[in-house]
Amino acid sequence: MTRGGPRGACAAGRRASPDPLPQRAGSMSREAPRTPPPASGVDVPGSVPPGRLRVWRVAGPETRSGVRGYDPRESREQRTEVRPMNTRSQRVLALLPLLAAALLAGPAAGQAIFGTAGDGNLAVAFPNPSGLPNPAQTTVTGLPANAQPHGVSPLDTDRAIVSDFGNSRLFVVRISTSQVLSTIDAGATFNGTGTIALNPAGDALLCSGSAVSGGNLVSSAAVVRNPRTTPAVQALRVSGVTRSYQTQGIVFDATGRAFVSHTNGISVLDPPYTSEAFVIAIPNPSPSTPVAGALAITPDGTTLLHADFYDSNGATSGGNGRVRVIRAPFSASNTGVLLPIPGGEGLDGVAVTPDGQKALVASAWSPKVWAISAPFGEASAVEEIPLPADFRATDAGFEDISISVDGQLALITGNSARDSETGAGGRLPALFLKAPFTRAGAQPFAVTVGSGDRIGRGAGSGRFVACEAPAAPVSLAVRPQGNASGPVTATDYLDLSWQPSTAGTPPTRYEWRINGDAYQSTTSHSVQGVPPRGRTDLVNLFVRGYACSPEKGPGPEAKSADYSMARPVASFTASATSVRVGETVTFTDTSSPQATSWIWFFGNSAACETCQNPSLAFSTPGTYGVVLLATNGSGTSASATTFVTVTSSGPPGARLPAFDETPPVLETEESLRFGPRARPTLWLSADEDAVVWLQLRTRSGELLAERRVVLTPGERTRLELGAYVPVETRERLDVRLVSDRPVRALFQEEHP
Structure with missing residues (x-):
């Protein structure tokens, strides 16, 4: 028994094993190899110093019928009569190398x-x-x-x-x-x-x-x-x-x-x-x-x-x-x-x-x-x-x-x-x-x-x-080539990527496909430059892995998120649809799927072919129809028309303008009581888009509040005037209204 190796000091510089070996034939030391019993007349040393292994061999071959020196060919004695081979025998002989190869290949053992x-x-x-x-x-x-x-x-x-x-x-x-x-x-x-x-x-x-x-x-x-x-x-x-x-x-x-x-x-x-x-x-x-x-x-x-x-x-x-x-x-x-x-x-x-x-x-x-x-x-x-x-x-x-x-x-x-x-x-x-x-x-x-x-x-x-087929890949993604953040469209070359699972056997190769296409093989975690689809069907990436030798698999298949390749449905929002001349309106693209190019029409001679989210100030009063054409590699669509009403410019300034700078269409003033038991209310309405300026002043002329109110046709706007002044106000205030359009105003005082 070679209870050496690690059991003795079997390699230079190695630590000797502390575990003594059972002696064989009465005197063989634990460091000696487990060899057959000594032949007649051969002495076996009694002990080997720690840290040293000696390999002892029998002086001459020991034979036991059917055991020592056994040749498997001798156990299957065959007596055959030599005859010329017929055609069938020649075919069988020709197949022997193939049969032998099949036997040697055998099943997978991990x-x-x-x-x-x-x-x-x-x-x-x-x-x-x-x-x-x-x-x-x-x-x-x-x-x-x-x-x-x-x-x-x-x-x-x-x-x-x-x-x-x-x-x-x-x-x-x-x-x-x-x-x-x-x-x-x-x-x-x-x-x-x-x-x-x-x-x-x-x-x-x-x-x-x-x-x-x-x-x-x-x-x-x-x-x-x-x-x-x-x-x-x-x-x-x-x-x-x-x-x-x-x-x-x-x-x-x-x-x-x-x-x-x-x-x-x-x-x-x-x-x-x-x-x-x-x-x-x-x-x-x-x-x-x-x-x-x-x-x-x-x-x-x-x-x-x-x-x-x-x-x-x-x-x-x-x-x-x-x-x-x-x-x-x-x-x-x-x-x-x-x-x-x-x-x-x-x-x-x-x-x-x-x-x-x-x-x-x-x-x-x-x-x-x-x-x-x-x-x-x-x-x-x-x-x-x-x-x-x-x-x-x-x-x-x-x-x-x-x-x-x-x-x-x-x-x-x-x-x-x-x-x-x-x-x-x-x-x-x-x-x-x-x-x-x-x-x-x-x-x-x-x-x-x-x-x-x-x-x-x-x-x-x-x-x-037991090497097993790998787990399903993770983090599957489909991206346009050279534009990782862009939409996937029918005319883009595509980059595909995924990652192996951290569990189980690491894959040695993958098979991937898009939708019902045929599988393709790769040893990488990504594929670049897949040709454009040329159509607008929904896209999914599927990936599965193989591992081991002989190969095992495929493992479970992973599916990516849905990638829409449809043309965009053009749409946008406007920051305002009723403005005065010179006021800026911002238009924000909300097309889905995402567009890659845009053409804006603003209802006048102006247009923008490079803007995704343009801002515009109209210079002339009027009503303007705004339309967006949104395009990606799968096609183009036009948005619905959004109308923007532009009226003549109002008083300038960060605060409400002075009332006497613009000739008003409507100007009125009312005195209302404010206090804990008074709830002054103002109702406003108009038949067209209108802007109303509101001022609250004391009887001595001190300005307490200014407000700008935008009215939409057909809607009534209720204003709680007490919300515009300090809560401790307990007196009558002058309420002045100025508007650029005809406006109906109703003042109310409530005294509980």
Whole structure:
């Protein structure tokens, strides 16, 4: 077992793991790799100094019929009679490359990410792990130079959390861009070893590993609250130690109940994970070096699978491997039944397919994998999966298995590390295993993880992240080209824009359309210069996104606001429709949809072809009809006519003019009493537009108030004269009226 890598000092300058490894064959140290038992006459060193890893190999090939040095071609002996090919055979042969390509392409398995602590010390993303035999991979950027990516847990459809072995850090990684987004400091609570796993609700990340305190192995465990948004690290209490190398020590059922494997059994915790509900006591045949076995759970949550590292005699080799099957109802006393794994030894790494019909289990001592068929129990069918020659019988085995959400691909990794001083060892490939998971049907591939000198599957873990189609885009907009604030018209070239949603998987491309037009594709958030529509129908922009590799989508479609491309309905308002010569009238365009050009006609020789909101003072009395022609790229319309009546000029000045400066048509004066018990009122009316000047004076001639009143034909205007003078006024006042038109005036005095 390479309980090196992060479990020892596997790279120059790395911190040695405090977690001692269970000895194999009596004398193998914890820093040594999990290799097969030594061949006859070969001595294995007893211990390796801390901070150093030595990779020991068997002196000569060890063979077991059908196991060591197994060649899958030899298991399918075929005897065929050589005959000339007929035409049909030739056609079939010609199709074989196409069929092989189809088999290799396979279904989408989502994205994947590896932690290669102990080898390249990289986090490596696989956008399309199904693209075998050589799936594309990218190295995650933004990791510190001393990082040792180890445990991996999906966070959402495009993010994962990667633990940093021995450095008390958790990295949030976006897989589609292979970038570190943020770092969670776990402080003294969790040192980055062991297992990390997100609960089904996504609101708690459980972390369980090991450390050494005072020479004793102790738990290093935490629960990270709200890891997707505002992570907060709290201590996690369990009744044992999850070994530092164990990357599959935590599983959840659909309700969020957690099962944590450790040296004293399996702790069962219910949300919010503040205390244990109970502990399933797993018998430990080797009390001096207890091991926390790998865990898996069936999709229905009714069966736990525990890879027992030891056999019943406390040995890790000799072909006596077992998987412990624990069926619900779970309790402290329910330790399950044992399923023998023929040829199995040092079992570590187990996973169940999403349909619950198959499980895979791996050996840490040698590169071997077995498939178990449901129903799971002591009599389940077990068959070993033949592996290619890239996985040599003398190499270390595996310790971590992950199966894609579609159940079509398994990633099998871990237990590969290098000598921290010499650099020897490690560099072992990962195993990608395509379904069906049977001896005859499985397709194994050796995939090199990393690049250059930093290759090797490492002693960490690999996980699938279920990349999903992106959420609907937001902020859709349609604008005329070069005029972002202008109206959308039939003759404009159009600029389209949108933004990706902040939730879910970032899109890799978009499809857009206007109304019922055909979709067009782009990788940008905008499209410029869409040709003019040439018609005045209502416009909507529709956009949807695609993501992942292989591509998933389309995601939900977003629709823009309605954009009217109709010609404007011309209209305007006037600040006044009855003025005197020289008084200014302002005309305000209210056309909708918005116009882009205007022509005003003012009922005389004047016109304006560049004004949107003109102001005009008429110089001659008369009645003028004003009309607006409003135009945009969709057409032109004319407004209704608004008439403005202009009368001869009145007395100038900011205050009311002197009454004797303009010969009046009407002039009258009345004396009225003002006071708390008097309510003088004036009623005015006229048969044509008229202006009346009103003065209030004391009997001594002092001017108290002046008012200008505009009368409209056919309307009666009532004036409360007491409102124009101070409230303390208690006397008779002279009320004088002057008008340029005939006006009817009625004075009233009310005495309650």
